[in-house]
Amino acid sequence: MRIHTFSCRGFRNLQPLEFSPDAGMNVICGENAQGKTNLLEGLWLFTGAKSFRGAKDGELIRFGEPKAELELTFTGEEVEKTAGLTVEERRVAFLHGKKLPSPASLAGQFCAIVFSPADLSLVRDGPAVRRRFLDLAISQIYPNYPAILRAYLRALGQRNSVLRDLKYHPEIEALLDPFEDELAAQGIKILRYRTRYLERLRETLPKIYHGLSGQRETLTAEYLCSAEGENLRAALVASRRQDCHLAATSVGPHRDDLALQIDGMPARNYGSQGQKRSVALALKLAEADVLRRMTGETPVALLDDVMSELDPGRQDYVLNHIRDWQVFLTCCDPSNVVRLAQGAVYEMRGGALLPGQKR
Ligand SMILES: Nc1ncnc2c1ncn2[C@@H]1O[C@H](COP(=O)(O)OP(=O)(O)OP(=O)(O)O)[C@@H](O)[C@H]1O
Ligand SMILES: [Mg+2]
Incomplete structure (x- = not known):
């Protein structure tokens, strides 16, 4: 490019x-x-x-x-x-x-890839920032991914709105079914895109971080799934009671995380300022490498x-x-x-x- x-x-x-x-x-x-x-x-x-x-x-x-x-x-x-x-x-x-x-x-x-001081939030802040990183990176390679995400979020909003009423009207529980079907169908696609993407990212991420840290430290990145395996539909049903209480959906890709560890310790809690910055930079450079290998650009x-x-x-x-x-x-x-x-x-x-x- x-x-x-x-x-x-x-x-x-x-x-x-x-x-x-x-x-x-x-x-x-x-x-x-x-x-x-x-x-x-x-x-x-x-x-x-x-x-x-x-x-x-x-x-x-x-x-x-x-x-x-x-x-x-x-x-x-x-x-x-x-x-x-x-x-x-x-x-x-x-x-x-x-x-x-x-x-x-x-x-x-x-x-393009962009790196700015604000990207420190990738390491410092909560899971939402890391999910967004994955989603944006995937969208640059697979233009149809954003539509899957949108469909998932729409179904999520609909399930949550039924959950809010469910407390007072237990008889409407069956209304959850179609939204959970949709959440499971789209959620599994999201999960597959993200895990496949992470595999690609991991082909260079550790090497880049190792180089950045002067061959002194090792970085690992692991996908943390809120619903084990691909059984999201069952996990949604199992969490209905709890979710009704929370009026929110507690399992699914919108609750997953990317765990980043330096030498086996969570970078978010234990990393120094410079280490966090290097992890964020390594993520961005690895993202660019994936883009390069996938698109040839x-x-x-x-x-x-x-x-x-x-x-x-x-x-x-x-x-x-x-x-x-x-x-x-x-x-x-x-x-x-x-x-x-x-x-x-x-x-x-x-x-x-x-x-x-x-x-
Ligand atoms: N819509 C806008 N219209 C006019 N000026 C704007 C607008 N949005 C931002 N600015 C101004 O642009 C200026 C420059 O912003 P910018 O963030 O690019 O600075 P910078 O050169 O990167 O500075 P720094 O070294 O502090 O990062 C700011 O002072 C801001 O007030
Ligand atoms: Mg600036």
Whole structure:
């Protein structure tokens, strides 16, 4: 995957921009609040996913402007493509000028991985973040996966709403049946996608973490299933009484987790700050490797403010790992880029991207 040009207007704090990045490393330096992350966010939106900052679509539009318009030309699957995005109340996506059914349809056209300090939450926070990581990663490879997830969540909402009434109307218990059928049918698909994906992730994850930690530590990732095996339908029936009391569904993929352990100890509870950061980074790099092996495309790497938080050994490991990729790397301190042998350096100032120098 290679970006040729990116242009935008009315997007965040960025000045109207036409940008032809280097094929390899692009370093974007600048003081705080100048628009560095905004630029990465603009590129990221072409994966079809929502903003990695969790922003609502409307927040992407520059204050006081009616809409934001972005355009990306890139080569994917050896074909040059032009994608467009406009944001008014919502995002609308175009490919070669033709409107797509939804922005998510861009998935599979353009692929990228993003890593930012907020990704520490992958290790630090609860299971929901790790499920989301798996689901997003799978969606980039299997465009029909989001529809399965949606069908599952719809049935989940319906089962929970019956559960809420069940306390007062025990006679409606049979209403749970069709929703549990649907939960089991979709849930098993989700489980299979996730476990298969995790197998792929594990082909490189331990190696990457081992390298990042200077060959000192071992990382394992295990899928924790709330309903044993594939017997989700039976587990749902068995948990009816308890679930009625909770007015929530206590088993199923929406309660599963990804257990991350460093040398046999849970990273969430025992990992140091630097270890947690390295685990999160290893997950993202392994995600990119899976994407690469499955699609034959090397994703674009968007690394937001990552280098400053890694010691020189870890920095070198990352830079070496992504040596052949197109990379967009932001940092505040230009001295961080001295170690980069090639590529272009730009400065972001007040939303304007100042021309880079070839190194
Ligand atoms: N919709 C918007 N319209 C105009 N300005 C916006 C909008 N959304 C965000 N901004 C502004 O963009 C500025 C730059 O944000 P950005 O996160 O890209 O900074 P940054 O260069 O990554 O800084 P840091 O080094 O602190 O991470 C912020 O000051 C913010 O107020
Ligand atoms: Mg930033």
